[in-house]
Amino acid sequence: MNSEENWQRVHPASPFVRGWLAIIGLVFIYWRNTEDWSMAERFSGPRLFWTLVSAGAALVVILIFYFFSWYFTRYRLTDTHVYVNSGMLIRSQKQARLDKLQAIDIAQPLGARILGLAELRFDVADGSESVLRLAFLRKAQAQKLREQLLGRMGSPQAEVQPEAVVEEPPPLTARVPAGRLLASIFLQLPILVGLLVTVSLLISYLLGAQGVLAGLIPTALGLGSWVYKEINQGWNFNASAQDAGVRISYGLADTRQHSIPAGRVQAIMITAPLFWRMLGWYRVQVNVMGTKSDEDDNLSVLPVGSFEEVCRLMGILLPDLGVENQREVLRTAVSTGTAHGFTGSPSRAKPLSPGAWKHQGFLATGTTVISRYGWLARQASFVPHRRVQGMGWQQGPWERRRKLAGVRLYCAGGNIMGYLHQIDQETAKEFMQAQSKRLAER
Amino acid sequence: MTAPVPWSPSSFTGADPAYLKVRMIRWAIYSTVFLLISLIPLGLKLFGLGVPSWLLTTPLLALVLALWDLRIMRRQVKALGYLEREADLVVRSGVMWRKQLVIPYGRMQYVEVNSGPLERRYGLCQLTLNTAGSSATAHVYGLPEALGEALRERLVAAGEEQML
Numbered sequence: 059m060n061s062e063e064n065w066q067r068v069h070p071a072s073p074f075v076r077g078w079l080a081i082i083g084l085v086f087i088y089w090r091n092t093e094d095w096s097m098a099e100r101f102s103g104p105r106l107f108w109t110l111v112s113a114g115a116a117l118v119v120i121l122i123f124y125f126f127s128w129y130f131t132r133y134r135l136t137d138t139h140v141y142v143n144s145g146m147l148i149r150s151q152k153q154a155r156l157d158k159l160q161a162i163d164i165a166q167p168l169g170a171r172i173l174g175l176a177e178l179r180f181d182v183a184d185g186s187e188s189v190l191r192l193a194f195l196r197k198a199q200a201q202k203l204r205e206q207l208l209g210r211m212g213s214p215q216a217e218v219q220p221e222a223v224v225e226e227p228p229p230l231t232a233r234v235p236a237g238r239l240l241a242s243i244f245l246q247l248p249i250l251v252g253l254l255v256t257v258s259l260l261i262s263y264l265l266g267a268q269g270v271l272a273g274l275i276p277t278a279l280g281l282g283s284w285v286y287k288e289i290n291q292g293w294n295f296n297a298s299a300q301d302a303g304v305r306i307s308y309g310l311a312d313t314r315q316h317s318i319p320a321g322r323v324q325a326i327m328i329t330a331p332l333f334w335r336m337l338g339w340y341r342v343q344v345n346v347m348g349t350k351s352d353e354d355d356n357l358s359v360l361p362v363g364s365f366e367e368v369c370r371l372m373g374i375l376l377p378d379l380g381v382e383n384q385r386e387v388l389r390t391a392v393s394t395g396t397a398h399g400f401t402g403s404p405s406r407a408k409p410l411s412p413g414a415w416k417h418q419g420f421l422a423t424g425t426t427v428i429s430r431y432g433w434l435a436r437q438a439s440f441v442p443h444r445r446v447q448g449m450g451w452q453q454g455p456w457e458r459r460r461k462l463a464g465v466r467l468y469c470a471g472g473n474i475m476g477y478l479h480q481i482d483q484e485t486a487k488e489f490m491q492a493q494s495k496r497l498a499e500r
Numbered sequence: 501m502t503a504p505v506p507w508s509p510s511s512f513t514g515a516d517p518a519y520l521k522v523r524m525i526r527w528a529i530y531s532t533v534f535l536l537i538s539l540i541p542l543g544l545k546l547f548g549l550g551v552p553s554w555l556l557t558t559p560l561l562a563l564v565l566a567l568w569d570l571r572i573m574r575r576q577v578k579a580l581g582y583l584e585r586e587a588d589l590v591v592r593s594g595v596m597w598r599k600q601l602v603i604p605y606g607r608m609q610y611v612e613v614n615s616g617p618l619e620r621r622y623g624l625c626q627l628t629l630n631t632a633g634s635s636a637t638a639h640v641y642g643l644p645e646a647l648g649e650a651l652r653e654r655l656v657a658a659g660e661e662q663m664l
Contacts, residue, residue, distance in 0.1 A: 448636025498587030
């Protein structure tokens, strides 16, 4: 423990991982400015001397900068805090309290992956943008540190021997093969529609309609970036059980890792888009406090997976569903029907939601509210009573005429919520009264 | 108010009648601004610029919307209300689209009391109750200042009690 009380430096190659683009940029500028010289002219006679001298000088300057950047970046771990100091002229001192940490993630940008380095990201509870970054360490060292810190954060399951951590991979809960990922992406209705629009625009452009080019380019770019994002977030996706939670890793160019302790999960949503249902595929997303500092949508803990994988994940993230036959209840939750105590929408809701009314429903168990809604993409959300921040009852004029009402259960950490859509208004009333008692009990 | 709601409307504390005046003054200011903006095409026409004729109907549209807003304002203000219960605060609003929001005291993160210049003139304030979830934010409008302070004190006390 004593050695860790002292300041330590990051890996010496760290500035290079951040700054390799600068070197390439310099070389590129040099090349562009000397384009009219031939190779022989560049590297012969007195010019060779000056080329070498200026290149050497540039290298020395860069190395000095790198050295200082490395020299002044130091970190220190104590029993209560992580400190990271950096900067030569503008010094920055950052710290994070271990007991306020929501998650410790490992990220590997492309350059770092080539060199076998990794960055540690500390997410702090207050949900602000300030993620503390410690970059870069050897990957094994980063993992070891992470284990140690998770242990100090206070989950008793995380007390692991440092040696065992690196060698023995944790039990795999779910992984996504590349073929299934690609198929699942193109089996989503919005992407299919986008693809159809792009192709028809392309065909009409090739047939001579010049004007559509203005529409084609943004459509294709938008679709491309969307598909790329989906691929990137599901590529080489692994979810494994760890530290009383799940650890996920994914990424095409950059490998990202998140750990999600089950205790930090606020709400869970299982989505089954139209075509996926025929194949028995599901997507699982969660609301977590603190982790999502740089992305705007919910965190996927399974981009696409089978019911088996969903069950395994749910068993970790929400071990106590508050019912005895968890598996059957889960099955009902992600499909349709009112078996196992689910309450559906009355048939009066048909004119308001012709497609969805038959599949809408909810079940309040001892620990959780399960609600199912949506038509083409069917969604099931799981909101533990302890995580509900507030409960909203609402009724529009058409719902009132049909004696229907809706209830929403709002959570923190994202936009997943419990949504009891168009249920009988007397049922809604009873639910509100019962649920407000459950919320108060904590 | 015939349709049953989770808690009977009579048990709620409504907004202060003076709040209607605040809303009406605010309505007058906004409506004037919108009317002036909607008159721009007409003005351009008067200066001899070519303006599509359908754009000249905008003042009419603005007027109709403003009058509609005024028509339902009284009922909207009447529909506002809050109810302090043993373990949670219930806030209701809306005439056509009715809403009730329940926030357990234990989930409360902080309570704000605000009053703008118009509200101050009538001795009113607005109380906002924040939780960790951004959608679960309760607003209590049109509270007399003394009542707002007292409510805030009570909410904070109740929250601390529930946190233990």
